[in-house]
Amino acid sequence: MSTLGSRIKNLRIEKRMTGDELGKVLGISKSTISLYEHNKSTPDDNIKKKICSYFNVSFDWLMGISPIRSVGINQNPGKGVKIPVLGCIATGIPIETTEDILDYEEITPELAATGKFFALKIHGRSMEPRMLDGDVVIVKRQDDVESGDIAIILVNGNEATVKRVKKQTDGITLIATNTSVYEPHFYSNKEIKKLPVQILGKAVELRGKL
Incomplete structure (x- = not known):
């Protein structure tokens, strides 16, 4: 579960x-930073505000009140924009607060300007x-896609x-490329609401390993 300490640590790691x-930067010792990150001490409001200002995140996000941070990605003008590569996404845990960050990828500033992005590592053979x-x-x-789009669900x-x-009209079908591993599965509109079936985003680019 994400904590104040883990959020501070993730912000520091994102910034390398x-x-x-x-x-x-904050005018405190590295040992105090360690205490914060291990939840053995809590920064006062002045330090919290400095953290929010430096990393450009909202106070409510830092405190775990809101799942939305001011900037979901770190951007340097004129350079690539870094987004987190996630190993998995679990229900009920906002993408911004997940601790399962494997690495970072860069996207162009032009693409980043069109919305919020994350990256996901593929597991399994269903889309081979x-x-x-x-x-x-x-x-x-995004929470919806067009029919025919590849989505994260x-x-x-x-x-x-x-x-x-x-x-x-009566539901959606999830289709794998490799049907020998994963047969097409239909979910009715009732099942979409009951299970639920939740769309997290649209796949816009694939980066393969050599």
Whole structure:
């Protein structure tokens, strides 16, 4: 579960900073940073505001009150924009607060300006040969897609899956490329609400391993 300490740690790691470097920015020691990150001490409101200002995140997000942070991605003008590569996404845990960050990928500032993005590492063979185990898919966050789009979907609270979506008036069908591993599965409108079937985003780019 995400805590104040883990959020501070993730912000520092995203910025590729050491505890000593962050301590200098905030005017405190690296040992104090370590205490914060391990939830053995809590920063006062002044330090919290400095953290929010430096990392450009909202106070409510830092405190775990809101799942939305001011900037979901770190951007340097004129350079690539870094987005987190997630190993998995679980139900009920906002993408911004997940601790399962494997790495970071860069997208162009032009693409980043069109919305919020994250990346997901592919597990399994259901989308072969187009997407292979270990590939990384760049995802634009949105709660709906067009019929025929490849989407990242949570079904019944399980780990997120990557499938092509076919929309019908009475429900949707999730379609794998490799039908020998995963047969097309239809969910009625009633099942979509009951399970639920939740669309997290649209796959916009694939990055394969050599």
